[in-house]
């Protein structure tokens with residue numbers, strides 16, 4: 164009984180500690196939000212391009228490269244966070260590294276390219292945002 168209580172207490176302290184740490188990291192500087200908003204901007208433009216049916220290969224390629232560059236700042240921006248977070252940041256970076264090599268010739272190709280990127284955003288937000 165006592166051991167169970169201690170485990171519950173330990174878990175609670177762990178959760179509270181994580182929330183505190185994440186909040187402290189968020190308040191420290193504007194970089195985390197800045198990085199996120201840069202990526203949001205570019206993925207938003209790519210989604211719009213698909214919607215409009217105007218998917219110019221060179222323009223998409225440039226944006227994907229810009230997103231990859233921005234993703235390089237996710238880890239440093241949130242430095243010191245837990246391994247799970249860093250793994251999800253690494254996943255985004257890898258996905259974008261691949262996507263940035265692509266020169267999607269048309270809208271279906273662009274849509275297929277951004278799908279795993281959006282999934283990588285989602286996977287981290289689901290847990291941390």
Ligand code: HEC
Nearest residue numbers: 189195196199202203206248251252255283284287291292
């Ligand atoms: C490894 C984790 C992780 C990944 C991957 C990630 N995000 Fe985030 N994102 C966060 C966290 C944590 C916050 C909350 C940041 C804060 O409040 O300071 C956030 C917040 C945001 C915000 C809100 C920013 C604001 O001004 O409050 C946007 C927009 C955003 N992310 C877009 C994206 C996009 C687009 C992608 C994918 C290209 C992405 N994120 C991938 C962790 C991640």
